[in-house]
Amino acid sequence: MPAPDRSSGDLLADRRYAWAEAAFAGGDAEAAADLAGQVLERVPGYGPAWLLLGRARAAVPTLRREAAQAFRAALALDPEDSLGARLHLAELGETEEEAISPAYVRALFDGYAGRFERHLVEGLGYCGPALIRSALEQLRGPDVVFSRVLDLGCGTGLMARALQGIAGSLTGIDLSPRMLAEARRTGLYARLDEGDLRDVLQSEPPASADLAVAADVFIYLRMIGPVVAGVARVLVPGGLFAFTVQAHPGERGVVLGADGRYAHGVATLREAAEAAGLAVALLEPAEIRRQNGSGVPGWLVVLAR
Template sequence: MSADRRYEWGQGALAAGDAEGARDLFAQALDCAPDWPAGWFALAQALERLEKLGEAREAYSKTLALDPEDAQGAALALARLGGAKPATAPRAYVKTLFDQYAARFDTHLVEKLGYRGPQVLCEAMERAAPGRRFAHVLDLGCGAGLFAAAIVSRAQKITGVDLSPAMIEQARAKGLYERLAAADLTDFLAAEPAESADLAAAADVFVYVGDLGAVFAGVFRTLRPGGLFAFTTQSGPSQGFAVGDDLRFSHSESYLRELSAIHGFAVAEFCAVSTRKDRGVDVPGWAAVLRKSE
C-alpha cells in the first residue's frame, strides 16, 4: 500500500507538471517495491521530463528487464530516445492498454478526442469506389465496433479481430458482426481463407504497427481480386516509420506507396487527414484506399 500510495501521488505530481516531485515519489515507491515494472516506467517518464535522458534510458531498460513481455511499452519509449526501433508495439502493451480502456472507449475516443476514423475511411472509399457494397468486410483492429457501425449499411457480413478480449466483448454487444476473434492481426490474416473478403479496413490501427509488410501481404492474400484495403495512419517521418512522443507509430507517404506497389496494390485514394485530436490539436495522418489487381 505504501508503494501504491506514493505511485499515485507521483502520477498526480507528474500530471501537474512537477517532474522533480514525481521523480522523488516514484523513487520512494521503488524503495518499497524494487522489482515493480510500472514504478520503473513511471520513474523513467519523470526523468525524461527532467531531461535526464541517460537515467531515463536506464530506467526504461530496467522496466523491460523486469517485464520482457513489456506491458508498459518500454521498448517504444527507448526507440523514441534513440534505441532500437521495434517492428510493432508489444502485444502485452496493446492488450493491457485496451483491456483497461474498453469500458469507456467509445465515449472517450469520440467525445474527448474528436475521433472520426470510420467517417474518414468511408468518405475515402466513397471517392475511390462510389456506391460500392461489400459481401464480406474484415474489420482489422475492430476495437468496440465503431467502423462496423459506419459500414454496416454497405456490408453483407462483417468479421472483426482485435488483440484485446475486453474490446471484443464491447464489439459483440453491438450485434453488428457475424464473427469476432481475439487475436494478433497477422496471425488472424494467416488463418483466413484466401480470396475470401471484399474489403479489409483498419481505422487508427497502424499506430501500433511500424513495419506493415506482413499485414499488407496478409491482406493481399485474403482479398478477392478487385477487393479494397482501406486504412488510416499517422503521418510523420519523410521516410519509413518512426515512434512518436505518444508511443504511436507514424508512417511516411513514400513508405506506404512503396509498400503498396511491392505487394501488388494499386492506390485508388490517398489523402492527408486527421482522425483525432491530441490536447485539442488535430493529429496529422493519411487515409488510403488500395485496390488488389483484378
C-alpha cells in the same frame, strides 16, 4: 500508459507509489523520482515503479541518462512489455526495435474500452470510419455491397457502424478482449477474433474477403508491410483494402511522434502496396482526428487487389 493492474504486495510501497504518481501528475518530477526510488527500495521487483522512475527521470534534464536504465529494468521484469517501457526507450533514442508491443496495446485498450468512443468521437472529433465509407462509395458507388469484410483492429465497433448497409458478413479482429466485448454488444459482427492482426490474417483462407478495413490501426505499427501483404493474400481479385494512417512531412520512412504514435511517409505506403501486389485506388490527405485543438495530418488510402 496503462494503469498498473496489481499491487506491489507492500501496503507502504503502494502508498508511496500513489504519492509518486500524484507528484509526477502535478509536475514535480524530482519528487516523483525520489518517491519511486523509495518504492523500489522496499519492492525492487515492482515493474510499474521502475517505469514511473524512468518517466520522472526523463522529465529532469540532469537525470535523462538514468531514465533509460529504469526503463530497461521495467522491461526486464515485463518482457512482453505491457507497461510500454520500450516506447519510452524509443522516445529517448535508446532502441531501434518496434516500440509499441502487442501487450502494451492490449493493456492500453483494455483500460480504455469503457470510455473509448466518447473520448475519440466527442473529444477528438474522430472521423476515420466515415471517411473510409465515403471513399468506398466514391470508388464503387453508393449501392455497393461487400459480402465478406475484415475489420482489422475493430475496437468497439465504430467501423462496423459506419459500414452498415454496405457490409455483409463482418469479421472483427482486435488484441483487446474488453474492446471486443464492446464490439460484440453492437450485434454487427458475424465473428470476432482476439489476437494480433498479423497472426489472424495468416490463419484466414486465401481469397476469402471482398474488403478489409483498418481505421487508425497503423499508428501502433512501425512496419505495415507484413499486414498489407497479409491482406493482399486474403482479398479476392478486385477486393479492396481501405485504411487510415498518420502522416509526417517526409516522403519516406516511419516516425514515432511525441504522441506515442507512428506516422508513415506517403512513398513508404506506395512501396508497401507495390510489394504486396496491390494497386493504389485512392490516396489523399485527410485529418482523421484532432489533438490539442489542431487537426492531425494523415492519409486516407484504398488499395485494390
